Amino acid sequence: MAKKDSSRHGLVDTMLSDSRWRALIPLCCSLSMAANHSPSSPFLRHHSADSSVFAFPASWSSDDWILPGARSHFGETDVDAALFPSIKSVGNDAAAAVNGAFLRFFKNLLEISPLSTEVQRAASEKKQIMFTGHSSGGSIAVLATIWFLEQNRKFNISHGQADPFCITFGTPLVGDGVFVHALQREDWARLFLHFVMLGDIVPRCLMSPLSNLDEEFQGILHFLCPKPMHFSSKPAVSSLVTFYRTVLRNALSISNHQACFLMGCTNPLLEVLTGFVKFTPYRPFGTYAFHSSDDDKLIYLKNSNSILHLLFYFFQRDPEQDVEEIAQRSLEEHLLYEVRIKRLFDLQNTVSMHSLDAIPLSFSDALNEEAQSLETLLKEIDLSSEARLHLHAAAEWENQRLKNQAKVDSNYNKIQESLNFLKEYRATCELRGRGYYDTFKLQKDVEDFNTNVKRLELAGLWDEIVEMLRRYELPDGFDGRKEWVNLGTQYRRLVEPLDIANYYRHSKNEDTGPYMVKGRPKRYRYTQRWLEHAERAPASSSVESCFWASVEELCIETGDNKPFPEVKTRVLELEQEVLRWVNEGKLGRDVFLSDSTFAKWWMTLPLQHRLGSCIAKFMNVEDMLGKSNQ
Template sequence: MASGEGLTAMRDEEKALVALCCSVSMSAHRSPSSHFLLRTVSHPFPSAVFAFPASWSVDDWILAGEWGGPFGESEIDACLFPSLRSVGNDVAARVNRAFLRSFQRLLKDSRLQAEVHRALAEKKRIVFTGHSSGGSVSVLAAIWLLEQFFKSDNKDQVFPFCVTFGSPLVGDRVFSHALQRQDWSCCFLHFVSTVDVIPRSLLAPLSSFKQEFQAILHFLCPKSLCFSLNTIGEPLVIFFYSTVLRNALSISCHRACLSMGCTNPLLEVIPGFVKLSPYRPFGTYVFCSDNGLVSLKNPDAILQVLCYSFQLTSKEDLSEVAYRCLEEHLLYEPKIKKCLAMQDVVSMDGLEVIPLCLNDGISDEMQSIETMLEDLQLSVEARLCLRAAGEWENQRLRNQAKIDANYSKIQEALRSLSDYRATCEIRGLGYYDTFKLQKDKEDFDANVRRLELAGLWDEIVEMLRRYELPDNFEGRTDWVDLGTSYRCLVEPLDIANYYRHAKNEDTGPYMVKGRPRRYKYTQRWLEQAHRMPAWSSMESCFWAVVEELCIDSSSSSRPFEEMKDKVLELEKEASMWLSSGKLGKDVLLEESTFVKWWKTLPIQHRLGSCISSFMNGENMAGR
């Protein structure tokens, strides 16, 4: 869908796709298949549309107890979804466990994988869709396929697309963040009726009233013989609506305060006393009102609209609104058809210019935005929250600009250290050992560069930890590469400084207590970007392992046999890193700490060592 501020137009092919997805999604509920409905089309482009039916059993919506308490969330399956994690905080995304379980069963028990790969082989675009909880399953299916694309060498394949209708939320803040980092959020389009309660339902602790929620699901099922307020019971409908609304507003207020930069320490304490839903929106949301469509991409702004457009106004009757919030969940097909007949979509991504009230003389574009804001029944308070969400995103962009301004400064400092490394080799002692001795002015200057770079990278890592940079910053290859160069060139100097000042005697081994967060992060950054196994890029820590082995070897109480496994592991890695050039040849110089230590090992071991071929004749003569 076209993006931008103000009025945008959906192309005819986009309208056709959305209409098709909505129709197939609703048909999936009536299909005899219990897994998915597949529809192939040639217009507007060759596509295979996979529609997943919703489940109307409460156990397929919420799993409590061991699966995450009242909101039923758990860590994502890292084997199926390795990209869904935060690099900065080193935490995996959390997802609704019941929806994840449904998708895992789908992969195992159905022909989904076979049909998807057949469609790909036929050069069809894959579209996943679903209504209600079927939409949540389609989200996981789309991410699963995106993960397959990440591992594939076929760069010509068109990314899958996912369209949902009235879908409940699926994952937490990290889930949304990771999709933005991978640049996958653009693959998801969510249609939500303004007052539909189900897309907001997981903002409430459903496990605390599972029996009541099961009654709601029973009457939402399209196959139910009756649907009336009297049959469900007015108290139950009002209770459900009120519970969801109350929890949604609590989350909205908490998030808005954070976006506005409130420094009250209670904000950090509240989640410890009041359990707030972890679920957050992602992708593009299109809100369907009586007068048209409103699109949003900012996750914080989407959350605010989900909460505030759902409120009861002073003129409305509580029972009527509660009933309508359920009824709307079944009316997507006629509502989408009506909205698509309208020519324009109002984009509210320019959040900072959202009017707080209707003013005379505003532009036609702003008039259309104001009309939709009123249609969504967004109060002045809600509009302030939307502005705060926009300002928070702008602040993150300003933070990124500040960090980008330091890029060349970091490059210059790294070039200086690279030149210093070259002079160390000329002096015949090696980069690590020369810096550790700190005898010359050049060593002092290198230490100044090390400290300057530490300050710059600590600022970056802290911003990432607090999500103060745009989500896609972690996906920028220029910074991944710069971070790797920094880690490989500078961490050996940190290790040398650590053992030069005998910090290990007070703090413990560098790898256990002394390694700064900036190196852990840049290592995870590389491993995530290139889909490498965790801890597979440890060459920058080579000298820390050597130092600890030197300490163990000097202890008369530690025989070689007790150290042998660690020695063999280091030699294996050193052989690999020396062969690939990840370790410089200066580690093999005669006066190198590594060579001196290696010579103290038993001769029988050294003769059979996998790195003996790297040792020159002079070194080997010392056996």
């Protein structure tokens, strides 16, 4: 047994070292195969004293692998935000894409089967929940696991409930890069373990546009279909070879393209190529355990880019081998999981584990035992120099993202100090009898100039962070880190009013339009989404920092003599929001000072409206009545 590293591969190490888990993995595999032989049952379940396993059958119809008339040849579609609200890029506000046929199959399963009831009953009994499946059944298990995690989060179910686990066998890819990013951010990717035979074609099939190979693919599914369900004849040799070569060619293309990106290739031809050649959007996630039918070694990884490369390099054929023979074997290996897993996890055997998450370019200086063991393994599996280079690039990309995070973290205290400076400035404004927003907008004193310098310095720091997030150059969990969510919220509430003041002070709205439409920087949109995601709040529900932008636009409209009835609805909405924000401490009382832009504008509203307003208690009633008599 290889050395354990619970921080990197806790799930794998636990499963392979604990006798209970070692027994559960073969059980999951057997149940998955049994589910394939029970097409009339939407799922099989196995209950024990402390666990409940739900196994989903694979489908042998090509329509359940790629939707007819899908928007692309790869059949991806936006994830259902109602079922999977966390599966998105928070800062970039980008929805994840998943295989549309798998998503449709799972949603139908929820509607017509007792899955939800059965899972919740097992959870209420504090049992360990496990989802499993072979082939496309594993893809349904993946979606079921995420659904259960979302349900637990939605209803705040955490008391005594262990995290679910998902174990799949020979499963095709399910989601795109945003899907992978979201699972990493939520710390859910660690709950997925995928077993893949080195030569199995099915886990690689969605690297190819299946819609262009519908006839060939349906013939392959007929062959893989259990005999009691369908007459299992071998697909025509020509169709099988065509399918095999297409999958291999596409796997090579996406591996090379991703390697060029990770290595920082700047050749403009690469960008031109992507405009003509469509690469698969799907990416691996979780922990992959590759194993060969020739021995009892497990090669496991959790680096998504490394897994993507090995899905090709472990599948790459020897030029001297007969293509028809290896293509046939690539199908047969998909049917061998139960036998191989049983042998692999025989309690009397020892499983040899090797991680390929980080590979040095050269072993010439490697003297430690672990490095020598890794070098021996690479020779045994005959991993090419090109493959090693690609794996090294994937590991270095992750290291660079960690370095970027360390650089950003080093600015944390600097940002906090600048925010403390702004808090002191705001307190000084109140002592001077004028609000924070209006004092800065007037720019009369040296303190206002210094504050503007701080505003610009902070903008530079946050724009750098946002640009890294936009390009996914920070670790996936960055925009979910509590300390940065809190700092981003402080920053937005303190500094965005100053940006709005600067925007309208220089009349940028006359050229660009309203601040909220075209003028609002990404740094505020990102940090707002962080908070809304962390609090599970509806989108655009935390816009208190944009209060002054709404005021400025209403000032402009009413100043242009727009009749009050035309803006009344917006005024009422703003007043309700002001009341809520003040009560929640998100908006300072300085907005009600008699010289503030807000107070001056509000006093121009009809007296009848002001007297009945929900924020009238914050205003000077004598002023209201006095001005109405003038």
